[in-house]
Amino acid sequence: MIDIDESDSDHSEIDVGENLNDLLTSNKPLINHKRQRTHINGSSKTFCETVADKDTQDIPTYLLPTNQQFEQMIQNVTHNTMTCSINIDELRHVAILIHHSMTSDLKRTLWTTFLKSGTGLLKTKQQQQQQQQESNGPKMWPSLLKSMIKSCSHIDHTEKDVTDEICLNIVQTQLRRLEYQYEYYQNELKEKIKPLSNYEITIAPILQTFIQQNLQSLQIAYEFAIEFIGYEYEDQRLAFQIKQQQKLNDHQIQFIENLCSHKYESEKSQQEVKLFQKYLEEKKLPASFNSIHIPLPSFIQTLDDSSVRQYLIHRHQQIIHRYKNDMITIYRNISQVYMCDAQKIFDDSMAKLWREQHSLPIDQQFHSVILNLIEQRLTNITDKVQSMYRYKLYPLCGKISSF
Known part of the structure; x- marks a missing residue:
């Protein structure tokens, strides 16, 4: 069979496998969301920023000052709402924080799915449709996670080397880090929008829509990765059930x-x-x-x-x-x-x-x-x-x- 885009391993059959490998090990975004290392103006480096994910100070390409798309959107809002006191640099900073908050939330969702799959708590779409009230299912760490662990290690690992203990420790550590990230971005955002009048009514909906549009491909990549993990888990759950039914x-x-x-x-x-x-x-x-x-x-x-x-x-x-x-x-x-x-x-x-x-x-x-x-x-x-x-x-x- 000819497959010109992917390798034969299941987790890479969807392109997101390799992309998420890069994202989750280096904290860089997926395709179409490459970032340039740039400092956010007006914020001094604090202990929280040091502990938080290293991409805290990164600005996505679509929010860089050199990209006119954001400024044009803000000018349209200013013209339509007759608001003349909007500072574009301040709003850009707000938008960057919203962007990081959204991407952190996407990462949390994926890593939570990793954890549920590895601890037997994942409820697949098929189980929900059939309204099955089962106890914990089989414990299975997704192939995407194992591949990521092996690829980011300096030592060659076999499948057996990536033990349940290693997977659990990495996933729990990453989830704690992402939880801290998310709270950090949310707190920074709350402080940043305090001086902005009519933010919730006028500005927030526009920024949210603009950022969601630019994060669409990223969100779809995560959704498909999570969906794929569900199918992978469902296959193992059914295989486990088959073996339990009859010798x-x-x-x-x-x-x-x-x-x-x-x-x-x-x-x-x-x-x-x-x-x-x-x-x-x-x-x-x-x-x-x-x-x-x-x-x-x-x-x-x-x-x-x-x-x-x-x-x-x-x-x-x-x-x-x-x-x-x-x-x-x-x-x-x-x-x-x-x-x-x-x-x-x-x-x-x-x-x-x-x-x-x-x-x-x-x-x-x-x-x-x-x-x-x-x-x-x-x-x-x-x-x-x-x-x-x-x-x-x-x-x-x-x-x-x-x-």
Whole structure:
């Protein structure tokens, strides 16, 4: 199967895996929210600022003084409300604090999800829909968290090295730090807005909307990461339940795992074909294609006739663009072949399951509860893969939608 954007590991199937790795280990934002190290004007460094996250003094790009977007928005508000005493620098400082407060809250939500998953307290969307009143579920630290821990360590870790104790300690420490951050930003914000008249009525709604719009892609990335953790946890919960229902031998356990793996590949291949087809329909190219560079032949640059030179440069660009479009078509066609193969493998596995069940004595067959749990697990895999590709589709369409 062709996957031009991600690696084969589950947590990186949605791009947010790698992005959150960077965010959570270096406290830098996700794509589209790169920051420049800049001091916030008018605030002296206090003990709280030293203890707080190192990005306290960072300003997001969209709020830098060099970015006219914020100033234009404030001028529009000033013009519409006839308020002439607004200090743009003061409001920029307020906006920066709101930004940090919102991002801290997003981080807290993610790390709380890590904690719930690792301590067996996570209630998945599927459980809530079925109104299941279960006690604590299986304890499972998300693959995204483990990958993050391994990547930020100077020592090579295997999966077994990242123990429950290590995960719990890191998550609890991070949550305490984020809680302190959030309170710090909130307190700073309260002090900053005290001198501003009509802040809650006139200014706050405008700033909130402006910042939320600029944080939209960041928020979506977190939402999809949390959603993915839910699907991952639900899969483990159902696998745990299957083993609890009936004593299964090693062959049966492995067969169910293989069936789920084949289902995943089948669903992924279907969504991959749809993704490539969407690129063709939108006449756009994957970001990874930007790395394809075919240098201009040197003789073209030395041509004396500028019109001929420009014509050949233009033709060179056209050929490269057509080449990339042809590659998308080839990827789509190859993916279609793989999709058919993956679907056949899954169908064969399902057929084998039923053949084996019918060949066994009734008392050795899977009872209805296990069959229902297997079906739930396969459905969860479908939902997980579709969620992954909705996120992949977001940069292409600028919105979240189903294929």
